[in-house]
Amino acid sequence: MNPFIKFPALSFQEVEISTNLKKVLKEEEQILEKFKSKKRQLEFRAGRTAAHLALKQFELESFPLLREDKGNVIWPKHFTGSISHSNDLAVAVVCKKEDFSAIGIDVEYLKKDINDSIFKKILNKAEYPSALEEDKIIFFSAKEAIYKAVYSKTKVSLGWKDIELSRNDAGKLIANINKNSINIENQEIFENRNKDYIYTLALLN
Ligand SMILES: CC(C)(COP(=O)(O)OP(=O)(O)OC[C@H]1O[C@@H](n2cnc3c(N)ncnc32)[C@H](O)[C@@H]1OP(=O)(O)O)[C@@H](O)C(=O)NCCC(=O)NCCS
16 A cells, blocks of 8 residues: 555555565665664665665666665665655655655554653653644654654754644644754645554655
8 A cells, every 4th residue: 555645756665574575785785784683684674675666666776775874865866765664564755856855754553552751752842742642653753754854855863852743723744843953944744544554754845
């Protein structure tokens, strides 16, 4: 299922994290080998597999997806994208920079047990405790998606509380980014879900 099918400019793919996945490109396997945890290696491989499938739409599936020190992916010139993994699912989304200057995606397993002390660290006073119980995980996910999009565009790392989320009268997620060093004006947040996962997407123009 593509949770963001209403955006034809985006190429989205998801891949189940499993030991049966084929190896990715040599340069990517070299990065993966440095991770000590087997689980981390498998999620990295699944994320790269999803990203190559997403890039296939642009005939760029063989482009090696290396990373910078902060963990962000180096996408092919004139393209941007984002990767996320949770539980046994990896997702990737890619687009041309002429369509969106940066994108961030996040997926969260809905049955993940996140206790309230974590939410208190993630949500700021205006969001907590006013966020509905169900919104807490959505806000958590949306902040990660926004973080990735903003980092990829500006190389600035946002903190949890630099982002303030709310919903407008129509229920749409609205983000305010409170960080003096950056000026992000045109951003939109989208969400979708199935019975197991919530997906959030941050699009910057
Ligand atoms: C980037 C971050 C938010 C990712 O979240 P996560 O829960 O670890 O995991 P996800 O599976 O959703 O995403 C991981 C993917 O994000 C991408 N990513 C990592 N760092 C990134 C960055 N700085 N910018 C953009 N994308 C990044 C990578 O593709 C990574 O997958 P890979 O290593 O397999 O390639 C988190 O790891 C991080 O660096 N946090 C530090 C700062 C922070 O917590 N700020 C508050 C958030 S508002």
